[in-house]
Every structure is written in structure tokens, then in C-alpha cells.
Amino acid sequence: MKFPKTSTFPQSTMRERSMGPNPLKLCEELLDYADIPAGSVVLDLGSGAGLTSALMAREFGYVVYAADLWSDPSDNMCFFEECGLTNRQIIPIKADATALPFAEEFFDAVVSVDSYNYFGRDPSYLGEHLLPLVKRGGELLLAIPGMVRDCHDDLPACLLASWTPEQLDFMHDMDWWRANFAQAEGAEVVDMCEMCCTREAWTDWVACDNKFAAGDRAAVEAGALVHLNTIAVRLRRR
Numbered sequence: 001m002k003f004p005k006t007s008t009f010p011q012s013t014m015r016e017r018s019m020g021p022n023p024l025k026l027c028e029e030l031l032d033y034a035d036i037p038a039g040s041v042v043l044d045l046g047s048g049a050g051l052t053s054a055l056m057a058r059e060f061g062y063v064v065y066a067a068d069l070w071s072d073p074s075d076n077m078c079f080f081e082e083c084g085l086t087n088r089q090i091i092p093i094k095a096d097a098t099a100l101p102f103a104e105e106f107f108d109a110v111v112s113v114d115s116y117n118y119f120g121r122d123p124s125y126l127g128e129h130l131l132p133l134v135k136r137g138g139e140l141l142l143a144i145p146g147m148v149r150d151c152h153d154d155l156p157a158c159l160l161a162s163w164t165p166e167q168l169d170f171m172h173d174m175d176w177w178r179a180n181f182a183q184a185e186g187a188e189v190v191d192m193c194e195m196c197c198t199r200e201a202w203t204d205w206v207a208c209d210n211k212f213a214a215g216d217r218a219a220v221e222a223g224a225l226v227h228l229n230t231i232a233v234r235l236r237r238r
């Protein structure tokens with residue numbers, strides 16, 4: 001696949017700041033599924049070390065709130081400035097997705113790459129914590145690491161080569177997620193599909209030089225990608 005916007009970031013930056021399958025490629029493909037105009041105010045939820053936030057602010061022209069629990073907003077702001085961005089374009093904030101400090105209907109859109117499955121598996125999450133912050137008619141775009149088919153009752157050895165059953169419980173198939181979203185009143189599922197760049201995003205990730213990528217390598221080398229996908233979800237607030 002071609003990723004003209006992702007390519008504006010040096011590969012060394014992607015490798016230093018990724019926390020999972022190449023977030024730049026996942027984000028660029030995800031945004032192709034929707035039509036969020038430049039100038040939109042976007043929440044990047046679970047933004048990690050800020051790669052997707054910088055991509056959206058610099059290459060898509062959004063005003064981005066980069067909200068994350070584990071990363072340091074000061075470190076992220078240094079990275080954003082290195083990318084040529086200012087605090088008029090991008091705002092890093094340490095926040096828990098279950099207690100977001102924003103006004104109701106504040107955001108035009110929400111984007112979440114490789115993070116929603118940490119906090120969104122609770123079916124009450126979407127309706128109670130996230131949807132109220134989005135304008136009516138606004139979209140939520142999620143790239144969720146998932147399974148082609150749920151296989152928690154009989155986990156293949158290739159998955160267990162890197163992950164425990166508890167860790168694998170963070171991954172589910174499209175039917176499971178559809179049932180989860182159906183419980184949120186006021187959310188319409190516009191579209192769900194498997195993303196095309198999953199394999200290359202994982203290949204980029206396991207080539208990174210950090211202990212988390214090294215830990216995931218055994219599963220990928222044992223054939224785990226036959227069972228894994230990335231689920232692109234497009235939701236709209238009614």
C-alpha cells in the first residue's frame with residue numbers, strides 16, 4: 001500500500017515512538033474511510049507517544065487533543081514541536097479515557113488507534129464516557145487490534161507464543177465488537193471492515209528495537225497473523 005502522509009515521518013521516528021503495529025499507517029488508512037475536513041477538532045484517544053496525533057495535525061490539518069494515560073505530555077509536546085507543530089494545532093493531555101476532562105459535544109470527531117480495546121471492552125463505556133463528548137452527527141473512527149474469529153476457548157499455540165490468555169482477552173472479532181457497540185444508545189455503526197495494512201503494520205512493529213516489539217516477534221514468526229486482524233470501525237453520534 002502507499003502511505004504518502006505516513007512517509008513524511010522518518011522511519012527512525014516511527015520506530016522510536018510506536019507502541020504497537022505501525023500507528024501511522026493504521027491512522028492514514030483509517031482516515032481514508034471517512035471524510036473529516038481540515039480544521040476539525042479531533043480527540044486522539046489513547047494517543048501513546050503522539051505519532052497519530054502529529055500525523056493528523058500536520059498532514060490532515062486537524063486541531064488535535066492528544067489524550068493518553070501512560071505517556072508524558074511534556075515529552076509528547078517536545079516531539080510535536082520537532083514536527084513543526086505549535087500549541088495552536090495540537091494539545092497533549094494526560095487523561096483517563098473513563099474520566100475525560102472535556103465539555104459535552106466538544107469534539108467534531110474522535111480517532112483511536114490501537115487503544116480502544118484497553119478501555120472500550122466494557123459495553124457501557126461508549127455511551128457513558130465517550131459519545132457525550134462528540135457533536136451530534138460527529139464521527140468516531142477506531143482501529144482496533146482484533147481476531148479474525150474469536151478463539152478464546154481453544155487458543156492456537158502461535159498466539160500463546162507471545163501472549164497469555166488474559167492478554168488475548170483484549171482481542172475480539174467483528175461480531176463481538178458489533179454487539180458491544182449495539183449497547184450504546186445514540187451510536188450508529190456506519191461501517192466496520194478489516195483493514196488492509198494489518199500485515200505490514202505488524203511487520204514494521206516487530207522490526208522495532210524495543211522489548212515489547214521483541215516480545216511480540218515470536219507469535220508473528222509462528223504465524224499469528226493468520227488469526228489477527230485490525231478492525232476499522234466508523235461510528236456516528238445520532
Ligand SMILES: C[S@@+](CC[C@H](N)C(=O)[O-])C[C@H]1O[C@@H](n2cnc3c(N)ncnc32)[C@H](O)[C@@H]1O
Nearest residue numbers: 019023046047048069070096097113114115118
Ligand atoms: C498499544 S498503546 C497504543 C498507543 C498509540 N495509539 C500508538 O498506536 O502508538 C495503547 C495506549 O492506550 C493508552 N491507554 C490505555 N488505557 C487507557 C485509559 N484508560 N485512558 C487513556 N489511555 C489509555 C495507553 O496509555 C497507551 O498509550
